[in-house]
Amino acid sequence: MPRANEEIEALLQEYADLIAITGGDAFRARSYEKAARAIGGYHADVTKLDAKGFQEIPNVGKSIADKITEYLTTGQISVVEERRRSVPAGVRELMTIPMLGPKKAMLLYDELDIASVDQLLDAIHHERLRDLKGFGEKTEENLLHGISLMQKAGNRILLNAAMDSAEQIVAELSRIKGCEGCTYAGSLRRMRETIGDVDILVAAEKSAPFMEALAGLPYTAETIAHGDKKTSIRTTRGLQVDLRVLPPDSWGAGLQYFTGSKAHNIRTREIAVRHKLKLSEYGLFDVETGKKITSGTEEEIYERLGLPWIPPTLREDRGEIAAGLRGELPDLVTEKDIRGDLHTHTDLTDGLAPLEDMIAAAAACGYAYYAITDHAPDLAMQRMTREKMLAQRERVRALDRKHRGMRLLHGTELNIGPEGDVDWPADFLAGFDICVASIHSHFNQSRRALTRRLIRACENPYVAVIGHPTTRRIGKRPGIDADFDAVFEACARTGTALEINAHLERLDLGDEDILRAKRYGVKFAVDSDSHSTTHLPYMRYGVATAQRGWLTKDDIINTWTLTKLRAFLRPKP
DNA sequence: GCCGTTTTCGGCCCGACTGTTTTCAGTCG
Numbered sequence: 001m002p003r004a005n006e007e008i009e010a011l012l013q014e015y016a017d018l019i020a021i022t023g024g025d026a027f028r029a030r031s032y033e034k035a036a037r038a039i040g041g042y043h044a045d046v047t048k049l050d051a052k053g054f055q056e057i058p059n060v061g062k063s064i065a066d067k068i069t070e071y072l073t074t075g076q077i078s079v080v081e082e083r084r085r086s087v088p089a090g091v092r093e094l095m096t097i098p099m100l101g102p103k104k105a106m107l108l109y110d111e112l113d114i115a116s117v118d119q120l121l122d123a124i125h126h127e128r129l130r131d132l133k134g135f136g137e138k139t140e141e142n143l144l145h146g147i148s149l150m151q152k153a154g155n156r157i158l159l160n161a162a163m164d165s166a167e168q169i170v171a172e173l174s175r176i177k178g179c180e181g182c183t184y185a186g187s188l189r190r191m192r193e194t195i196g197d198v199d200i201l202v203a204a205e206k207s208a209p210f211m212e213a214l215a216g217l218p219y220t221a222e223t224i225a226h227g228d229k230k231t232s233i234r235t236t237r238g239l240q241v242d243l244r245v246l247p248p249d250s251w252g253a254g255l256q257y258f259t260g261s262k263a264h265n266i267r268t269r270e271i272a273v274r275h276k277l278k279l280s281e282y283g284l285f286d287v288e289t290g291k292k293i294t295s296g297t298e299e300e301i302y303e304r305l306g307l308p309w310i311p312p313t314l315r316e317d318r319g320e321i322a323a324g325l326r327g328e329l330p331d332l333v334t335e336k337d338i339r340g341d342l343h344t345h346t347d348l349t350d351g352l353a354p355l356e357d358m359i360a361a362a363a364a365c366g367y368a369y370y371a372i373t374d375h376a377p378d379l380a381m382q383r384m385t386r387e388k389m390l391a392q393r394e395r396v397r398a399l400d401r402k403h404r405g406m407r408l409l410h411g412t413e414l415n416i417g418p419e420g421d422v423d424w425p426a427d428f429l430a431g432f433d434i435c436v437a438s439i440h441s442h443f444n445q446s447r448r449a450l451t452r453r454l455i456r457a458c459e460n461p462y463v464a465v466i467g468h469p470t471t472r473r474i475g476k477r478p479g480i481d482a483d484f485d486a487v488f489e490a491c492a493r494t495g496t497a498l499e500i501n502a503h504l505e506r507l508d509l510g511d512e513d514i515l516r517a518k519r520y521g522v523k524f525a526v527d528s529d530s531h532s533t534t535h536l537p538y539m540r541y542g543v544a545t546a547q548r549g550w551l552t553k554d555d556i557i558n559t560w561t562l563t564k565l566r567a568f569l570r571p572k573p
Numbered sequence: 574g575c576c577g578t579t580t581t582c583g584g585c586c587c588g589a590c591t592g593t594t595t596t597c598a599g600t601c602g
Contacts, residue, residue, distance in 0.1 A: 134593065137592095380587050
């Protein structure tokens with residue numbers, strides 16, 4: 001279901017992990033990692049390339065090209081299968097725990113036969129790690145913390161992974177004769193940042209053809225439940241998909257019910273009760289007569305309850321019902337309001353695509369303007385220099401207006417150091433059209449230090465946007481512990497925008513922080529933080545997150561005209 | 574395993590932090 005590029009990326013990444021676990025050449029492991037990333041982010045579909053085309057992908061040579069060919073013809077890569085046999089899958093799973101890399105994972109397996117997270121937990125609780133070389137009390141504590149973080153994320157998967165599966169299934173089921181409507185509902189329709197399982201709804205008179213089709217899809221690994229009204233399957237990737245087939249005339253009620261959230265539905269049902277009505281997945285009914293009033297569309301149901309239609313991204317019982325009753329729902333930003341992307345990378349630093357490719361892909365998104373913001377030198381691994389940056393600027397200037405008239409902004413993503421200072425002095429920063437500044441390290445400073453650090457960055461006259469403000473990685477790392485109310489206040493005071501980073505592991509700021517920040521009058525920038533042309537479309541998830549934070553286009557600087565945006569980007573007094 | 578202003582070998586993003594050690598290995602961004 002994901003495109004072949006992603007399948008191969010996952011396989012090669014797995015191979016790299018297996019090499020690292022079994023103590024193979026670290027540089028060889030790294031080669032596979034680099035190739036995996038390059039293939040995953042490559043603009044062209046590998047199934048459309050020939051063997052020669054594979055080697056045009058950066059970091060892919062003869063050996064890896066052969067492995068791609070093998071995968072496309074046989075569906076697997078034999079050396080990966082071989083290595084899998086010598087290392088239990090659970091050992092690799094251990095590596096997903098923060099602080100646990102290949103060496104420690106293998107040591108745990110070799111010495112203590114630990115090959116799953118549960119076994120590790122058990123061993124920690126029985127103090128069996130104490131005698132292991134390199135493991136101490138603090139390590140145990142960190143492991144427990146890491147495991148609890150993972151378990152809090154549970155089996156939920158990232159938004160785009162669920163969306164890819166759902167859209168594919170919807171496309172398949174929509175083709176079946178008798179389908180009068182088909183869409184996804186649940187937390188996916190509400191665009192929550194992680195998804196537990198996917199709910200698909202179909203409107204049709206007969207359910208059987210749809211149930212059978214779902215059970216028979218190539219990526220269906222097992223059927224969990226199979227009935228008249230509902231079928232549940234698990235995909236080969238472990239994602240649960242529930243399909244419900246509704247009679248066409250109860251489409252609206254079903255969609256409203258299965259979209260949720262539960263808390264939102266409780267509110268709507270309470271309103272129904274007050275109107276002497278009953279709302280269920282089958283429709284809106286008169287309590288006394290039992291007669292159905294309406295069920296065809298969501299709009300009709302909300303209307304009969306005295307409400308305007310409420311966008312799914314707002315249905316979290318965060319005041320949307322009350323706002324709807326007052327007629328004060330926000331006019332939410334949409335993807336077509338976005339005029340440009342203000343945080344993107346190229347292969348000059350850690351991006352995968354050359355400048356020209358990124359710009360062409362951005363122009364194809366229909367943007368009026370686009371900012372290139374490669375990393376600055378304080379992220380030492382990026383090896384940035386003033387000279388490289390100035391040379392890039394010349395190329396950017398030369399490409400200005402050359403793609404569908406799209407205007408280019410030359411910017412940078414600065415690193416906010418431990419004391420809140422950034423890479424370059426004022427005179428050099430003044431040469432950029434836009435400076436995004438973000439935290440990339442020293443996450444464990446005190447709350448006071450972190451707060452001061454972010455506020456100092458806001459106070460820098462050249463910093464226009466704070467990138468991924470909390471620096472969380474969903475399911476991997478919590479956000480930093482800063483006093484964000486103080487930061488939001490500083491952003492509003494200094495005219496610094498906060499980013500809504502659309503990277504699926506970040507979605508940072510998240511919806512709840514956005515709601516809080518908005519109350520301070522802060523402006524936002526919804527950015528993809530693309531490191532490849534294939535990342536540009538993730539903008540949609542940033543916009544959805546902005547919607548979940550109740551933002552309108554006035555709140556978001558990259559919906560503004562270039563003139564208005566440039567005024568905002570001018571150095572602060 | 575990939576790559577080339579270093580060109581068929583010999584490097585490979587670099588530095589810092591952490592917890593363990595008592596001088597460093599492992600992990601991370």
